[in-house]
Amino acid sequence: MLSKEEISLFINVVKKVSTYDFSDYSERSFARRIDKILSDNKMEMSALITKVKSNPEFLERVVKDITVNTTELFRDPATWQALRFRVLNKFENQSVINIWHAGCSTGQEVYSMLILLNEMGLFEKANVFATDLNSDVLSIAKKGEYKYRFNIDYLDNFDKVINENPFNYEDQVSVAYSKYFQIDQTRDLLKMNDFLVNKPLFRKQDLINDGNIFYTKFDLILCRNVLIYFNHELQTRIFEMFHQNLFAKGYLVLGAHESMLGPVASKYVRKGLFYVKK
Amino acid sequence: MSYKAVIIGGSAGSFQVITKILANIPAGFDIPIFLCLHRLKHVRTGFEEALSIKSTLPIIEPYDKQHIRPGKIYLAPANYHMYMELGNTFALSTEPPVNHSRPSIDLSFFSAAYTYKNKLVGIILSGANKDGALGLKQVKLAGGTAIVQDPNECQVKTMPTAAMAATDVDYIFTTDQIISFLKKI
Structure with missing residues (x-):
């Protein structure tokens, strides 16, 4: 795993050439993101630093890859x-x-x-x-368009939150998914309704x-x-x-x-x- | 050798092994134990309670930035990766599963190896995939002690076998041998 010194060097370079400041990120999870970026791009740290300095578009790409984007419909x-x-x-x-x-x-x-x-x-x-x-x-x-197959848990979550009442089990409704989104299985899409x-x-x-x-x-x-x-x-x-x-x-x-x-x-x-x- | 932490990774077939280990940890055990265990996708709660029943030490699913205390057992929470940071705190992450796993045993082991270096014991138990192999290798590279559960004893031997292929482990132990090793550290 990347050392604290390598991480600090990277953060300082990014701070100099952009408005992005990662100094106060949690160190090991940040190191993990950079490790992943290095292996996805088949790069060494020194090459990453050189490219980040000289190529603003690449820097934007790297910043996007640092952010973690996991989310779900009705997560938890x-x-x-x-x-x-x-x-x-x-x-x-x-x-x-x-x-x-x-x-x-x-x-x-x-x-x-x-x-x-x-x-x-x-x-x-x-x-x-x-x-x-x-x-x-x-x-x-x-x-508001998502992959359907990949996100099939969304429907379970929807039922739990919208159709059930954990504080009163007799209070059950059955709201159709189509009231809020359309599922197109052939195109593997779940699309939120326009409203x-x-x-x-x-x-x-x-x-x-x-x-x-x-x-x-x-x-x-x-x-x-x-x-x-x-x-x-x-x-x-x-x-x-x-x-x-x-x-x-x-x-x-x-x-x-x-x-x-x-x-x-x-x-x-x-x-x-x-x-x-x- | 005075160790500062123990990290254990397990998957299919490891639950009873873990339960037995936790039931036999001496009450005065004064370093933290990190557990990174795969669970079924929908089993999000109840795991901590199930493990707690026979454990001699308290089991905690840590919150992000919670302080790491000696003599506690920390279980990676469902759907998060768990990292151990310098300065004795946890950092959690929701980045995508690695090798279909979140928590990922490799990622937890990587951070523990970095943070505890040669003061770490890494143990890989029964499991049906290769998660943990690279992690245990990193423990060994950082100077820590690498242990696998004896494949002949494992319900599913893929995980310890993969770890043995990835690195030259220090010990191949049965559950009872793991327990006596932990009692002595």
Whole structure:
């Protein structure tokens, strides 16, 4: 595996020739990403550094390959069930609900949210914003088109979140998938319906440099399995930034095995999977 | 030789072996043990509890950036890769499965080898694929001790056999021998 010194050298070169700053990334997981890029490109570290210096397009490619883009429709159904019955219902009486998906990747959780909002009758009053550093994944998110075969678990997750109520087993509905997306097995496509695709505002944004790029605060920020790639200090800065951009009693939703450590945690009240702004 | 950590990788056929090892770890064991075990895709919860029943030490599925403490057993959470960072913290990752596995045994072993160098014991148990072979090789390259479960004892011998092909292991042990080795360190 790459040494700390090789990693620092790479990070310093990138910092000099671009606005990207990976200094506060979690070291071993960052080393792993660079290892993968080296082996995918059949390159040595010295060649990678030379090419990154001289070729801005290659640098953009490398930055995109560093970011991890794993996401699913209704990933961790229990989280979405809790969002439905314990969180979003609290906003029912508001006239507007502002939601930010920070690090939305290819957008599956944005669509999960829109589907849930629609089932709860909150679709019209919601403003849904979504950002990512990687413009390639944002183009996929904007289209709302996914491979079907590869993502067959989506249907199980949909049933768990939309058709079942874990807090009341007698409360079962049967919403058809076609209400929200069309499955074309011959073309191996799962395509979100237009009314969902047209709703969110997708924007390219660098969580570290840009902060909140929308002229509003939020009732709910989802940032799931994004900050795990940052070290503790940078995580803390982002938690502070989220805190400043949440409305009082606004919710922050992290990934299933993420948590908030250190003094910043005292600015939030932890409620199970969720962090509520004090 | 004073070791600072033990990392164990296992897949098909390893559950009973792990359970037996965990039941026999002495209560005063004062270094962390990392478990990177493949599980069925839909078994996301309950694994920690199942392993805990007979374990002498507490079993934890760590959160990202959680501190690594001595005398605890850490199980890689479902659907995450688990890395051990310098400074005694975990880092989790959701990057795609490696060799169809997330958690990947190779990736956990790579980071542990980097972080603990010659103070690490790496153990590969029964399993039906080659995950862990490169990881154990890295443990050995970094100066650590490489152990495989005796293939003759394994329910599925592919994984220890692959590890033996990838690197010159230090010990080929039965479950009981693994336990006595751990009791002595």
